[in-house]
């Protein structure tokens with residue numbers, strides 16, 4: 001299998017929405033997966049396709065499928081900031097470095113555009129996303145409280161959380177990576 005990246009297109013929108021509904025279908029109810037896909041309205045691909053990426057997997061038989069994607073943009077109001085809104089990788093193809101490759105390409109383009117930092121946000125319960133962002137060198141921006149995301153073996157893991165970040169009860173974990181730091185290579 002070979003992975004290639006290309007810039008996203010507005011026409012990728014239906015595939016991305018369908019992918020979210022399928023890829024998250026095993027860990028969520030169909031309704032929850034549909035709700036999640038609402039985080040990706042078409043406007044992101046109408047206005048930010050140029051800073052968003054699609055990872056294509058070509059299998060040995062030559063079949064090409066979408067293996068992952070990243071939707072991100074360069075902040076209009078904060079000139080130093082690039083923001084990653086959404087990243088997803090096909091569950092069958094996780095652990096292969098696809099998301100890291102998508103992030104690195106996004107970092108490189110952001111750096112070329114003069115951005116200094118990359119921001120991303122996730123839910124406190126999304127331990128996979130928190131682990132992924134930490135592995136890539138993101139730091140957690142200090143919030144107003146700490147939750148312990150203890151794992152099955154009882155290992156504690158304090159995570160700093162911003163309460164009501166996206167509205168009442170919508171707590172978030174906020175990440176920042178300084179471009180040019182070792183983590184972005």
Ligand SMILES: CC(C)(COP(=O)(O)OP(=O)(O)OC[C@H]1O[C@@H](n2cnc3c(N)ncnc32)[C@H](O)[C@@H]1OP(=O)(O)O)[C@@H](O)C(=O)NCCC(=O)NCCS
Nearest residue numbers: 086087088089094095096097098099100128129131132135
């Ligand atoms: C998070 C996600 C994008 C990672 O994709 P991936 O292609 O499997 O990640 P990579 O293979 O590039 O992993 C890069 C690093 O992150 C780590 N990592 C990735 N997922 C992890 C997880 N669930 N738990 C712990 N570490 C993880 C990897 O171990 C790797 O670190 P290493 O190089 O030090 O070993 C993928 O699991 C996914 O699509 N999750 C559901 C969607 C989601 O939560 N998106 C983020 C919020 S929008």
